[in-house]
Amino acid sequence: MKGIVSKVALGVAGTGMAVAVAAVAIGPRVSSWYDERHQEQSAYETGEQAKNDRRSMPGWLPDNASSVKYVMSTTGDDRLLVATLPEGRLPTGCAIGVPGRASHPVPASLKAGWFPQDVAAKATGTCGHYSVALHGNRLYAWQDGAAVQAAHRAEHSARR
Structure with a gap:
């Protein structure tokens, strides 16, 4: 036994x-x-098409932007965006200046062959909750969901 x-x-x-x-x-x-x-990718000819198709597309994206590519997390607020801007300058409402990289990293959970891995070191400003890097007329934008949630909590606490 x-x-x-x-x-x-x-x-x-x-x-x-x-x-x-x-x-x-x-x-x-x-x-x-x-x-x-848990990722969705999309490509659009124009910013207007992108905003009409996706409610999650940022409102600051110009309608006349072209070659728009977008990837988003379906389980959070992580986003990657690339677009060509005909004027070669940041959209209206965006701020020039290097954002705090610690609070606005490129989301590690998202990957796209068209999005440079080292872009955070080249950040040139912010558009809403997005950090952005403008190189010529090519705009690279990323949003870290954890930073967005922290900002929402801070806004909520300030209203109390």
Whole structure:
């Protein structure tokens, strides 16, 4: 009887070890699948089309912007946006000046081949809750959901 219990315990432990090894091997792929599953990407010819199609598109995006690309998290407020601005200057209502990078990082949860990884170091201003980098007439904008939520909490507390 003792031998059977030992074999059963060894079998259970072995099965548990196999599950743990499988989880370690599969974990990164599942995480990547999960992250990508909670993202939506869109492309538009103009800013006007983008704003008409998506309520989450920022209102400061000019209607005459072109080549608009957008990716958003469906589980939070993380956003990436790129657009060509015909005037080559920040849209009306945006502020020139380097935003605090600690409070406005590029969301690590979002990735897009068209969005440069090092753009936060090149930030030139803010548009609403977005940090922006303008290079020639190409606008790169990103919004960190955690920073947006913190700003909303601060606004709410200030109103009390």
